[in-house]
Structure formats: structure tokens, C-alpha cells
Amino acid sequence: MxxxxxxxxxxxxxxxxxxxxxxxxxxxxxxxxxxxxxGVKVFKLNVGNPNIAPPPLLLKxxxxxxxxxxxxxxxxxxxxxxxxxxxxxxxxxxxxKSENIIPTxxxxxxxxxxxxxxTDPGDELIVFEPFYASYKGFAAMAGFKxxxxxxxxxxxxxxxxxxxxxxxxxxxxxxxxxxxxNNPTGTVWGKKESQIIIDIANKNNLFVISDETYxxxxxxxxxxxxxxxxxxxxxxxxxxxxSKRFSCPGARIGCIASFNNEIMAAVLKFAMIRLSAPxxxxxxxxxxxxxxxNYTEKITAEYKKRxxxxxxxxxxxxxxxxxxxxGAFYIIAKLPVDNAENFVKFMLMEFSYNKKTVIVTPxxxxxxxxxxxxxxxxxxxxxxVKELKExxxxxxxxxxxxxxxxx
Amino acid sequence: MxxxxxxxxxxxxxxxxxxxxxxxxxxxxxxxxxxxxxGVKVFKLNVGNPNIAPPPLLLKxxxxxxxxxxxxxxxxxxxxxxxxxxxxxxxxxxxxKSENIIPTxxxxxxxxxxxxxxTDPGDELIVFEPFYASYKGFAAMAGFKxxxxxxxxxxxxxxxxxxxxxxxxxxxxxxxxxxxxNNPTGTVWGKKESQIIIDIANKNNLFVISDETYxxxxxxxxxxxxxxxxxxxxxxxxxxxxSKRFSCPGARIGCIASFNNEIMAAVLKFAMIRLSAPxxxxxxxxxxxxxxxNYTEKITAEYKKRxxxxxxxxxxxxxxxxxxxxGAFYIIAKLPVDNAENFVKFMLMEFSYNKKTVIVTPxxxxxxxxxxxxxxxxxxxxxxVKELKExxxxxxxxxxxxxxxxx
Numbered sequence: 001m002x003x004x005x006x007x008x009x010x011x012x013x014x015x016x017x018x019x020x021x022x023x024x025x026x027x028x029x030x031x032x033x034x035x036x037x038x039g040v041k042v043f044k045l046n047v048g049n050p051n052i053a054p055p056p057l058l059l060k061x062x063x064x065x066x067x068x069x070x071x072x073x074x075x076x077x078x079x080x081x082x083x084x085x086x087x088x089x090x091x092x093x094x095x096x097k098s099e100n101i102i103p104t105x106x107x108x109x110x111x112x113x114x115x116x117x118x119t120d121p122g123d124e125l126i127v128f129e130p131f132y133a134s135y136k137g138f139a140a141m142a143g144f145k146x147x148x149x150x151x152x153x154x155x156x157x158x159x160x161x162x163x164x165x166x167x168x169x170x171x172x173x174x175x176x177x178x179x180x181x182n183n184p185t186g187t188v189w190g191k192k193e194s195q196i197i198i199d200i201a202n203k204n205n206l207f208v209i210s211d212e213t214y215x216x217x218x219x220x221x222x223x224x225x226x227x228x229x230x231x232x233x234x235x236x237x238x239x240x241x242x243s244k245r246f247s248c249p250g251a252r253i254g255c256i257a258s259f260n261n262e263i264m265a266a267v268l269k270f271a272m273i274r275l276s277a278p279x280x281x282x283x284x285x286x287x288x289x290x291x292x293x294n295y296t297e298k299i300t301a302e303y304k305k306r307x308x309x310x311x312x313x314x315x316x317x318x319x320x321x322x323x324x325x326x327g328a329f330y331i332i333a334k335l336p337v338d339n340a341e342n343f344v345k346f347m348l349m350e351f352s353y354n355k356k357t358v359i360v361t362p363x364x365x366x367x368x369x370x371x372x373x374x375x376x377x378x379x380x381x382x383x384x385v386k387e388l389k390e391x392x393x394x395x396x397x398x399x400x401x402x403x404x405x406x407x
Numbered sequence: 408m409x410x411x412x413x414x415x416x417x418x419x420x421x422x423x424x425x426x427x428x429x430x431x432x433x434x435x436x437x438x439x440x441x442x443x444x445x446g447v448k449v450f451k452l453n454v455g456n457p458n459i460a461p462p463p464l465l466l467k468x469x470x471x472x473x474x475x476x477x478x479x480x481x482x483x484x485x486x487x488x489x490x491x492x493x494x495x496x497x498x499x500x501x502x503x504k505s506e507n508i509i510p511t512x513x514x515x516x517x518x519x520x521x522x523x524x525x526t527d528p529g530d531e532l533i534v535f536e537p538f539y540a541s542y543k544g545f546a547a548m549a550g551f552k553x554x555x556x557x558x559x560x561x562x563x564x565x566x567x568x569x570x571x572x573x574x575x576x577x578x579x580x581x582x583x584x585x586x587x588x589n590n591p592t593g594t595v596w597g598k599k600e601s602q603i604i605i606d607i608a609n610k611n612n613l614f615v616i617s618d619e620t621y622x623x624x625x626x627x628x629x630x631x632x633x634x635x636x637x638x639x640x641x642x643x644x645x646x647x648x649x650s651k652r653f654s655c656p657g658a659r660i661g662c663i664a665s666f667n668n669e670i671m672a673a674v675l676k677f678a679m680i681r682l683s684a685p686x687x688x689x690x691x692x693x694x695x696x697x698x699x700x701n702y703t704e705k706i707t708a709e710y711k712k713r714x715x716x717x718x719x720x721x722x723x724x725x726x727x728x729x730x731x732x733x734g735a736f737y738i739i740a741k742l743p744v745d746n747a748e749n750f751v752k753f754m755l756m757e758f759s760y761n762k763k764t765v766i767v768t769p770x771x772x773x774x775x776x777x778x779x780x781x782x783x784x785x786x787x788x789x790x791x792v793k794e795l796k797e798x799x800x801x802x803x804x805x806x807x808x809x810x811x812x813x814x
Binding site for chain 2: 250269
């Protein structure tokens with residue numbers, strides 16, 4: 001027995017596994033469940049799971065799947081599915097060939113295979129903080145280092161001057177990663193910002209990994225891609241996903257798109273190792289990719305109403321600072337509290353208003369630089385306008401109570 | 408323009424991408440398509456894609472999916488799906504709790520997350536060659552080194568003495584990886600061999616990653632797992648898959664199972680980064696996991712007939728050396744040729760018999776040690792007995808013709 005205990009102490013998991021922090025979005029789950037157990041209704045504004053049904057055609061197409069077999073899809077994707085992506089991009093005025101697109105297991109796998117195609121362990125990637133927290137996990141998995149360029153809520157998360165970004169480039173830098181429209185900020189960078197980033201990349205021989213998961217969910221402009229810029233042709237790798245634009249994250253279908261043939265050859269080799277993306281969902285998404293705008297315009301109009309409801313309510317809360325998001329379905333709000341994590345715990349453990357409370361995500365983990373975002377939260381507006389209005393009222397009451405308690 | 412060419416030369420994909428060799432199973436695809444274009448029927452014995460329909464209940468259950476939404480599954484899996492895996496393992500006399508099982512995107516993701524949980528870049532994993540070629544790709548992706556222990560077809564791919572294996576252990580060794588039943592050899596290691604490997608692991612503080620994708624497809628014994636051995640409790644990580652036992656590789660569902668809670672915590676963190684395995688297929692597999700043996704016994708009986716057809720035919724070919732496989736649906740055959748790759752090309756480019764030919768996989772890429780396996784092929788017996796008999800006849804004629812040509 002003693003010997004066995006000794007062994008237990010020696011058998012060690014990897015450092016990369018130790019490095020991964022538990023998801024900031026999911027770590028308050030136990031507290032949330034406890035609140036619900038006490039009979040408190042929790043408005044869930046923490047997870048970016050769209051609460052809108054996907055187009056009925058998705059499940060209908062899957063249910064009409066005729067073969068009796070369920071074979072591997074080809075590693076570079078089912079031909080008709082890839083052709084549907086080609087058509088989808090053509091409507092954005094981007095003329096990709098089928099060999100420029102490889103379907104992936106959601107946007108998540110698209111990120112993993114992209115970063116593996118451009119980095120080796122020890123390399124660096126420039127990222128704008130706050131950013132999608134999973135990038136930290138992918139960095140730990142693939143062994144590269146994220147180097148942050150800080151954006152600030154008080155400055156509308158605006159892109160800093162090129163010189164500020166170039167200061168971060170070292171001999172180990174391989175790429176700049178952007179997410180546009182942005183999770184967690186809701187910012188949308190236009191042609192001007194994208195051109196600045198592409199110019200920096202081309203000047204310094206870097207790739208640009210452009211995560212465009214939320215492409216269609218933009219409130220003040222038309223959907224576009226970094227691939228619309230001619231200068232992006234060689235350096236840009238687009239990470240894409242069907243999850244948000246068709247409200248079907250459980251389908252696990254995304255893609256990597258790039259005009260760079262070397263990148264596509266590298267991604268294809270990785271894709272062969274993991275064999276294939278799910279067969280049924282590739283079929284199911286064919287008609288939606290061929291004709292996407294009907295649906296995406298409808299949900300974008302809905303998200304815009306939600307954005308307005310949340311933003312207007314936050315604007316009226318004393319001491320809260322936020323910027324009007326232009327896309328995706330998130331907003332970052334700076335709160336008049338010392339520590340947003342404590343506030344989130346307070347909301348789940350101590351507070352309720354008419355037997356209701358709210359769960360949001362503390363923003364600190366969306367940053368790399370220690371201390372940043374400590375008094376900020378991310379709200380995912382994935383409830384109806386009516387519920388969001390009520391949730392904002394509960395949040396306002398919670399903030400008041402929290403401040404009173406602290407004084 | 409000149410400047411642009413300069414950039415093209417500088418922008419480089421990662422070394423890990425360069426390291427990955429194209430799949431040995433898929434690289435002759437263009438030659439095969441050309442043969443088909445010439446009107447030659449090609450018996451496809453190269454890809455391990457079961458040509459047996461999955462249990463009808465799988466697609467039926469998926470088509471009965473009731474929700475209108477298609478949400479993310481929880482990262483640790485849909486509760487009922489995980490419970491079905493628990494029940495499945497219970498029938499193998501393995502009492503796992505739900506927290507000991509995490510569904511993955513096929514066996515492929517199970518391998519990737521397992522190796523990431525135990526290795527850091529630069530670490531070593533011991534592997535028995537010949538082995539499932541994708542392990543090389545996962546090694547390149549995750550940055551570890553595979554250290555081979557050689558098995559030989561002339562020796563029935565028997566496990567070498569413990570001392571032979573221990574010679575390969577260095578301070579950087581983190582785990583031993585086994586695939587049992589074996590792809591590409593069809594060998595099945597019993598309790599004795601598994602115990603030897605586990606003992607080596609426990610003595611040297613290594614993990615054992617046990618790929619049991621083909622668990623049920625065994626012809627001379629009962630299905631089992633390394634987890635049946637009490638001493639495996641702490642060190643073993645099982646990589647599992649629904650793909651072969653339910654003939655549904657396109658479903659992309661597998662799992663990681665381990666009694667080691669630290670490992671499961673590490674895997675869960677990785678699982679959260681990639682969000683979830685496909686929702687519909689997790690649902691679809693619930694009834695099959697709960698009641699698997701009806702189906703698996705039927706297909707195993709069929710694979711056994713195929714094994715016999717292929718093995719008996721190979722036995723009769725002059726100069727061919729092979730061992731009777733005891734499981735999975737592969738066989739390695741040493742051919743009386745200098746270079747199996749040239750023979751495969753000959754079969755596709757020059758040869759046909761009654762307008763028919765055969766595609767098999769040269770075995771060299773299943774080995775690490777240079778030169779090994781050069782005159783060996785892997786046959787996947789994924790056609791009907793009737794077709795296999797015909798294919799073996801074509802192979803025999805091809806070998807004769809090839810030898811005559813060489814003389």
C-alpha cells in the first residue's frame with residue numbers, strides 16, 4: 001500500500017494540462033446550481049449558447065439522410081458540403097476554390113488546426129486583449145505563447161497605432177490572431193482596422209488568423225471577411241463556424257478558409273490525422289450555406305434589439321462603463337466594484353430580487369495582463385428582450401445591494 | 408511584385424506541419440481514381456472503413472431527436488450518453504463512474520487529448536511498431552517523440568521481454584501506448600501481455616494509453632479491456648471509439664476512460680476548450696451502448712469469416728508470410744517483393760486481371776525504424792467474403808505478374 005501511494009505521487013500529468021485554467025465561463029456552475037436549488041431563478045447571461053432555434057431545414061435535412069451507412073466523411077470534407085461553403089463565400093464576393101476550404105469540428109477545431117499550422121512550441125502569437133478565453137487553452141495545448149496588445153473599454157476597444165502592435169513582434173512571432181466581430185467585447189473592426197493588421201502582417205512576415213465566427217451578427221454594417229482585402233490573400237487564415245450564424249453549436253461544424261495553398265496543405269495533413277468532421281451535420285448544413293441570409297438577417301435583427309435593451313439599461317446604471325457593441329452578442333461592462341468575481345459570487349450566493357438573480361462572466365480571464373479586467377464583466381445577451389430587461393433590473397438591484405454592503 | 412514574391416518565401420508554415428507525412432492509407436488515391444477511370448474495378452482493401460451498415464437503431468434514434476434546438480452538449484458529455492458508456496463498461500465488469508468517462512470526437516480526439524494530458528513537447532512515448540500510423544501525426548501535433556519497440560511478423564508480433572521494453576525508457580518517457588486489438592497487425596494481446604505492460608508502467612511511473620477501438624472484434628477470446636486488470640487502475644487511460652464496433656465512423660464519437668482522477672481532470676479542461684462532441688450522435692448512440700452485444704457479436708462473426716478467407720488465400724501464395732489475425736479487421740503480409748510501395752503502384756498503374764485490381768496499403772509507414780516493413784502490406788478486410796476471395800485471386804495473379812516482370 002505504501003508503495004502504491006508513492007507511485008501516485010510520481011505519476012504526473014503534463015505541464016500543459018496544469019497550465020490550462022478552468023473555463024471562466026463555466027466555473028461558477030456549482031454556485032448557480034445551488035442558487036437554483038434554493039428556488040432562485042437565474043438569468044443565464046454567461047454562456048454564448050444562442051437561445052434561438054436553428055433554421056428548421058437543418059434538422060429536417062439531417063432527418064432526411066438516406067444512406068443506411070454512416071461512413072467517414074472525406075478528411076477534406078464532403079464534396080457537396082465544401083461546394084456549399086464555396087457558394088456561401090462567393091456571396092461575400094470571395095472566390096475560394098474547394099481546396100481553399102476544409103470543414104472542421106466547429107470553430108474550435110478550426111482554431112486548433114490553424115495555430116498548429118503556423119506555430120511550433122515556444123513560438124509567439126499576438127492577440128488583442130480582452131479575447132476569447134479558449135485561446136489560452138489552445139496556446140497551452142499547442143505550446144505557443146500569447147503576447148497581448150491591450151484594448152480598453154474606456155477607449156471603445158479601439159485598435160492601437162501600428163507602432164504599438166509592432167513593438168510586440170519578436171523573432172518568435174508567427175501570427176496575429178483577431179476575432180471580428182469580437183467575443184467578448186462586441187466590437188466590430190472595419191476595413192480600415194483590418195487593413196492595418198494585414199499591412200503589419202505582410203510587412204513582418206506574419207500570418208493573420210481571423211476568427212469570423214460571428215460574421216453575420218453585425219448591427220451597423222454589412223457582413224464581410226478579412227479575405228475581402230486583396231492584401232490578405234497570402235497571409236490570412238479564416239477560422240469560421242456554423243454555430244452562431246445558424247444557432248447550431250451542437251452540430252460542431254466550422255471550417256478553415258485560406259487562399260494560401262501551403263497553409264491548406266498543412267491543415268489537410270492535420271485533418272487526415274483526425275479523420276473527419278461529422279458526416280450528418282455536413283449534409284444538414286448544405287442547404288443553409290447555400291442560402292444563409294434569410295435566416296441570418298432575421299436573427300441579427302433580434303440580437304440588435306437585445307443589444308439595445310442591455311446597452312440602454314447598463315447606460316443608466318450609476319458607475320457602469322460600457323461601449324455600444326456593434327456585433328456578436330456580448331458586451332463588456334466595467335462595474336463600480338473592486339472585484340467582479342466577488343460580485344458574481346455575491347449575486348449567486350447572497351442576493352436575489354423577487355427570487356431572481358443573474359449569472360454573468362467576470363472578465364479578468366479574458367485578459368492576459370495581470371490585474372486587467374478585474375472590475376469588468378461579460379454579458380452574453382442570449383435571452384429574449386423581455387427577459388433581458390428583467391435581468392438588467394435584477395443586475396441593477398444587485399449592484400446597489402453590493403455597494404451598500406461594502407460601505 | 409518582386410516584394411510580394413519575397414514575402415511568399417518568408418511566410419512559413421510550422422515545422423510540426425512539415426513533419427507530418429501524408430496518410431499512407433490515402434496517398435494512392437489519385438492512382439486508384441485513374442485506374443477506375445480506365446474502367447478497372449478496384450477492390451479497396453486500404454481504408455479501415457467498415458462496409459457493414461450500423462445498427463438501424465442508430466439513425467432511427469437520431470431521426471427521432473425531438474428538440475428544435477441543437478445546443479452545445481456539455482463538455483463532459485450528455486448525461487444520458489455518459490451513463491450509457493458507464494453501463495457498457497459495467498457489462499465488461501469495469502465499474503467506472505460518470506466522471507471517469509468523457510465522450511470525444513471519435514477515437515482520434517481521444518488519442519489527441521490523452522497524449523496532451525501526459526506529454527509536454529520533447530517528451531517520449533513508447534510505441535510498438537508496426538502501429539496505427541496516425542500516432543505519428545499526433546506526435547508531430549503535440550510535439551512528443553515516439554520511441555519504437557519492434558515487433559516482427561515472423562514472430563507473430565509477440566510482445567518482447569520486459570527488459571527489451573525497459574531499455575527504451577529514459578527520463579523523458581511519459582507513457583507506453585498500445586492498440587489492442589491491433590491495427591495494423593490484427594494481433595490481440597491477452598491478460599498476460601497486458602499485465603507485463605502495466606507492471607513496467609507502474610515500476611517506472613509511466614502511464615499506459617490503451618487504444619481499444621476494436622475491443623469487440625476478437626475471434627478467439629472474449630472482449631476485455633486493460634481496465635480489467637486491478638493494477639491498471641492508476642496508470643491506464645483507455646482510448647475508445649464507437650466507430651468500428653457500431654460501424655459508424657462518420658458519427659465521430661469515442662471516449663476517454665480512466666480511473667485516474669487527475670487524468671480525467673486534465674482531459675476535462677481540454678474538453679472544455681474544444682467545447683463539445685456532436686450532440687445528435689451522442690443521443691443516437693445511447694441505446695446501442697446500453698445494449699451492444701447483439702450487434703457486435705454479429706459483425707465479429709462476419710469479420711471472422713472474412714479473416715479466414717483472406718488468411719487462407721494469403722497462406723497459399725508462394726513467398727507470402729503472415730500470421731493469423733485474432734482481432735480487428737487487418738492483416739500484415741510480407742510479400743516476396745523488394746518494395747511494397749512499388750508493388751502497390753504496379754497494381755494500380757500497370758496491372759489488371761479480368762479488368763480488376765486491388766489497392767492495399769504498403770506497411771512501411773506503420774513503422775518508425777527506417778527500412779522496416781518495406782516489403783509488407785496491410786490488408787483491411789472490409790469487403791464481403793465473396794469479394795475478398797476474388798480480390799485475393801487478383802492479388803495472387805498480380806504478385807505472379809510482378810515477379811515475372813522483375814526477372
